[in-house]
Amino acid sequence: AQSVTQPDIHITVSEGASLELRCNYSYGATPYLFWYVQSPGQGLQLLLKYFSGDTLVQGIKGFEAEFKRSQSSFNLRKPSVHWSDAAEYFCAVASSAFSYDKVIFGPGTSLSVIP
Amino acid sequence: NAGVTQTPKFQVLKTGQSMTLQCAQDMNHEYMSWYRQDPGMGLRLIHYSVGAGITDQGEVPNGYNVSRSTTEDFPLRLLSAAPSQTSVYFCASNSGTGMNTEAFFGQGTRLTVV
Numbered sequence: 213a214q215s216v217t218q219p220d221i222h223i224t225v226s227e228g229a230s231l232e233l234r235c236n237y238s239y240g241a242t243p244y245l246f247w248y249v250q251s252p253g254q255g256l257q258l259l260l261k262y263f264s265g266d267t268l269v270q271g272i273k274g275f276e277a278e279f280k281r282s283q284s285s286f287n288l289r290k291p292s293v294h295w296s297d298a299a300e301y302f303c304a305v306a307s308s309a310f311s312y313d314k315v316i317f318g319p320g321t322s323l324s325v326i327p
Numbered sequence: 328n329a330g331v332t333q334t335p336k337f338q339v340l341k342t343g344q345s346m347t348l349q350c351a352q353d354m355n356h357e358y359m360s361w362y363r364q365d366p367g368m369g370l371r372l373i374h375y376s377v378g379a380g381i382t383d384q385g386e387v388p389n390g391y392n393v394s395r396s397t398t399e400d401f402p403l404r405l406l407s408a409a410p411s412q413t414s415v416y417f418c419a420s421n422s423g424t425g426m427n428t429e430a431f432f433g434q435g436t437r438l439t440v441v
Contacts (some may be wrong), residue, residue, distance in 0.1 A: 216369070221367070235411075237356065253434065253435075254434055254435075255331070255417055255419075255431075255432025255433050255434050255435055256370070256430075256432045257419070257432070258429050302370070304369075304371055315372070316369075317369030317370040317371070318369050319367045319368055319369045320367075320369055
């Protein structure tokens, strides 16, 4: 069965510091991978997604993620964090390109940013 | 541009009461879905619809009903609320079922069942 783990429940970084949020998935074939961000009181917004091709994916707001098949990981990175990046981040995996009911979300990582 | 609108934003129910969470989208999207978000568990799919008149169950459908009479609206009904249904509920819509489409989420409804 598919599963997604995000090992870090909460991370605190200083503004201007680099960020890496970890995501590991369990799935037999090549998965479809996503990162979403949820700002306080808001719904989820898609940051980026990986379907195939280049394993380094660029997203919105200066985020990028790298798909590493050998490590079953899809870690999210940002070189310099801004205070507005404080939010909850969710990694998600899907087994099907044609059915959103097959999307599994991770438990989320809460990011705090120190000014 | 309203996107996906959920009402109410907050609700407190007593055990056994029924209510309907409303969801409306103005993007003419065919695909709509309901999720619940619980601490440490991410989002779990309750029900989804691939178009007007068509609905199906997700991962955690028990205790919830849905219907889709129009493209715009996808209400979620709690038939007899239980404390286990205390959660934050999100409605989402996509322009299609293909994964190359993006899901747009509402702002959520925070439900407490006492």
